[in-house]
Amino acid sequence: MAVWQKPRFTAIIESMVEKAIPKVIPIRIDEGTGIAPPIGKQLITPHGHTQDTRGRTLRDLRISVTDRCNFRCTYCMPKEVFDQNYPYLAHKELLSFEEITRLTSIFTTLGVEKIRLTGGEPLLRKNLEVLIEMLAKIQTAEGKPLDLTLTTNGSILRKKAAALKAAGLQRLTVSLDGLDDTIFKKMNDVDFPVADVLDGIAAAQEVGFENIKVNMVVKKGTNDHEIVSMAKHFKGSGVILRFIEFMDVGSSNGWNMEQVLPSKEVIARINEVFPLEPIEANYTGEVAQRWRYIDGSGEIGVISSVTQTFCHECTRARISTDGQMYLCLFANEGFDFKTLLRSGKSDLEIANAVMNTWSTRDDHYSEIRGSQTANLSSGSRKVEMSYIGG
Numbered sequence: 001m002a003v004w005q006k007p008r009f010t011a012i013i014e015s016m017v018e019k020a021i022p023k024v025i026p027i028r029i030d031e032g033t034g035i036a037p038p039i040g041k042q043l044i045t046p047h048g049h050t051q052d053t054r055g056r057t058l059r060d061l062r063i064s065v066t067d068r069c070n071f072r073c074t075y076c077m078p079k080e081v082f083d084q085n086y087p088y089l090a091h092k093e094l095l096s097f098e099e100i101t102r103l104t105s106i107f108t109t110l111g112v113e114k115i116r117l118t119g120g121e122p123l124l125r126k127n128l129e130v131l132i133e134m135l136a137k138i139q140t141a142e143g144k145p146l147d148l149t150l151t152t153n154g155s156i157l158r159k160k161a162a163a164l165k166a167a168g169l170q171r172l173t174v175s176l177d178g179l180d181d182t183i184f185k186k187m188n189d190v191d192f193p194v195a196d197v198l199d200g201i202a203a204a205q206e207v208g209f210e211n212i213k214v215n216m217v218v219k220k221g222t223n224d225h226e227i228v229s230m231a232k233h234f235k236g237s238g239v240i241l242r243f244i245e246f247m248d249v250g251s252s253n254g255w256n257m258e259q260v261l262p263s264k265e266v267i268a269r270i271n272e273v274f275p276l277e278p279i280e281a282n283y284t285g286e287v288a289q290r291w292r293y294i295d296g297s298g299e300i301g302v303i304s305s306v307t308q309t310f311c312h313e314c315t316r317a318r319i320s321t322d323g324q325m326y327l328c329l330f331a332n333e334g335f336d337f338k339t340l341l342r343s344g345k346s347d348l349e350i351a352n353a354v355m356n357t358w359s360t361r362d363d364h365y366s367e368i369r370g371s372q373t374a375n376l377s378s379g380s381r382k383v384e385m386s387y388i389g390g
Contacts, residue, residue, distance in 0.1 A: 033324070033336040033338075033339065034324040034325075034333060034334035034335050034336040035333060035334070035335045035336065036335075036336060036339070037325070037335045037336065037337060037340060037353035037354070037356065037357045038353060038356040038357065039340075039345070039349050039350075039352050039353045039356070040352050040353075040356050043348055043349065043352050044352065044355075046106070046109040046110055046348070046351040046352075046355070047109075047110070047111075047355075048109075048110055048111025048112075048141055049111070050110065050111075050355045050358050050359055051358075051359070052327075052358055052359060052360070052361035052362065053359075053360065053361060053362045054311075054312065054361075054362065056312070056313070056314060056315055056361070057111055057315055058107075058110055058111055058112060058315060058317060058354075058358050059111055059112060059113050059114065059315035059316075060112065060113070060114045060115075060116070060315050060316040060317070061104070061107050061112045061114070061115050061116075061316070061317055061318075061319065062115075062116045062117075062118055062316060062317070062318045062319070063100060063103075063104070063115065063116070063117055063118065063318075063319045064118050064119055064120065064122075064318070064319065064320050064321045065094075065095075065100070065117055065118070065119060065120075065122045065125040065128065065131065065321065066094070066119045066120040066121065066122060066124050066125040066321060067088055067089050067094075067119070067120050067321045067322075068088055068119070068120045068121065068124050069082075069119060069120040069121040069124070069153070070121055070124060070153075070155055070156075070190065070192075071121070071153055071155070071188040071189070071190055071192065072188065072189040072190050073187055073188055073189060078189075079189060089321060089322055093322050094321055094322060095319070095321070095322065095323045095338060095341070097127075097130060097131040097134060098134075099323070099338070099341050099342075100131060100135075100319075101131070101134045101135060101138070102341065102347070103319065103323075103337065103341065103350070104135055104138055104146075105138055105347075106347050106350050106351050106354065107317075107354065108138055108139070108140050108141060108146065109141055109351055110141075110351060110354055110355060110358075111141060112140070113140050113144075113146065113147055114146070114147040114149065115135060115146050115147070115148050115149070116149045116150065116151060116173075117131075117132070117148075117149070117150040117151070118150075118151050119321075120321070121152065121153055121155070122150055122151070122152060123150075123152050123155075123156050123157070123160050124156075128160075128164075129160075129163040129164055129166070129167040130167070132148065132150075132164060132167040132168055132169050133167040133168055135148055135168075136148055136167065136168025136169075137168075145170075147170060147171070148168065148169055148170045148171075149169070149170060149171040149172070149173065150164070150169055150171075150172055150173070151172075151173045151174075151175065151215075152172065152173070152174055152175070152200075153174070153175050153188075153197070154174040154175070154176065154196075154197035154200040154201060155192060155196060155197065155200065156200070157172075157174070157197075157200025157201065157203055157204055158196070158199050158200045158203040161200070161203040161204045161206070161207045161209070162203075162207045164204075165204075165207045165208055165209060169209075171209070171211065171212070171213075172204050172209050172212050172213070173212070173213040173214070173215055174197065174200070174201055174204075174212065174213070174214050174215070175214075175215050175217075176194070176197050176198075176214050176215070176216060176230075177216050177217050177219075177223050178194070178216065178223040178226040178230065179194055179226055179229055179230060179233060180194075180223070180226060181193055181194050181195075183222070183223055183226075187223075201214070201239065205238065205239075210238065211238070211240055212238070212239050212240070213239070213240045213241075213242055213301075214230075214234060214239055214240070214241050214242065215242050215244055216230055216241065216242070216243050216244065217244045217245075217246055218243050218244065218245065218246060218261050218266060219246045219259050219261075220246070220258070220259045220260060220261040221259060222259075224261050227243065227266055227269050227270065228269055228270060228273055231270045231273070231274060231300060232273075232274075234298070235274060235293060235297050235298055236297040236298055237298070238298070239298075240298070240299055240300065240301060241300045241301070242288050242300065242301040242302065242303060243263065243266045243300070243301070243302050243303070244302075244303040244305065245260050245261065245262070245263060245302075245303065245304055245305050245306045246259050246260050246261070246306070257306075260306050262304070262306075263289070263302035263303070263304040264304075266302055267291060267302060270300065274293055274295075275293070275294040275295070276291040276292065276293060276294065276300070277291065277292060277294055278290070278291055279291065279292050279299065284313065287303050287305070287313075288301030288302065288303050289301060289302050289303075289304065314328075316329075317358070319337070320334060322338055323336065323337050323338025323339075323341065324336055324337070324338070325337050325354070325357060327357070327358070327361045328361075335353075335357050337350065337353070337354075340353060
C-alpha cells in the first residue's frame, strides 16, 4: 500500500513557521483546484454588459503565463521556498498557448478590450512571441485590435524586445524600484544590476516601443529617497514613470501601514523640484492618476491603491498560470477554468461560466483593508501576486 506524504510545499511552510520565517503561499497548489465555475442551465448569447454586484463590467484581463521568475525578491519568491529543488508546475499543468488564445477569444465576446501578460516573469515562457502573435490576431467585440500589453522585470528585455515587437505586442511595462544598485540587488536577491534593466528599456525603445511605463513600488524607509532621482532619470525620455503605494498583496511581504508613503507626498516631493499639473485619465477606470511636467517634458502617474482606493471602478479579472480565474488581486480563491477548457465544454458554455462568475463578484478589499488585514493573523490567506501577476 502506498504511503501518503505531505506535499513538499506544505512541509516547507511548516518548517518556515517553526523557524519564524514569514509565511508564504507558494505558486504551486498541490491541495486541490479552484471552485467549479457555474455554467447555468439556460445558456445565453455572450455579451459585454454583465455587471458584478457593484455594477462593474469586465473589460481587462491579466493572464499569468509562467510560475517561474529569475529574481528571488524576498517579499515575493524568497529563496527559502523557491530553491533549485522547488517543484514548479509541470508543463502539462500550464495553460497551453492554444488554451490561452481560446480563453482570450471567449473573454473578448464578453467585452474585454485589454490583455496584459504577466508571470512570474513572462519572458521566461518559451516561445512567448508565438503566443503574442496568436493573441494579436484577436479583435474586440467591436472589431478593434486588442490592447495587448506585457509586464516584465526587464532582465532579458534586450534579448527579447525585437521579437516581441514583431509578434504584435503593443505596449510594455517594466518593474523597477530604484536606481541605487545596492538596494536593487538586495531586493531582487540574485545580484542583478540596475544597468541591465535600463539597457532592456533602451532596447525596447530602439525597436519602436513607445510610451513604455516603468512601475516603481514605493516602500517608505526603503526606497522612497529615490523618488526624485527616478523622476529626473526618466523625465524627457518618453518613458512614463508610475509610483505605486506599497500594498499588502499576498501574505508574505510583511506589509504594514507605516511603510506606505501616500501618493500625495510623492507628488509633493517631485513638484518641489519639477513642477507638475494634473491631467485627465485616458479612460474610465484607469487606476493611475496622471500628472505632467509643466515644462512639457513628459508625464508621471501615481497609483494610490491604499490611500485612495479605486475598487468601485475595477474592471479586471486575472487568470493564473494553471487556469484559475481570480476576481481580485487580494482574493483567496479562484475559479477553475482549466478543467472546463479540457473537459469538452463549448465556447458558449465557458462564456456563460465567465458571466455567471463575474455577476456574483463582490470584491472590494481595498475599501475594507483594515479589518481584512487584521484577519490574516487568524489564518486567512490571500493568493500571492507571483501566482496571478500584478
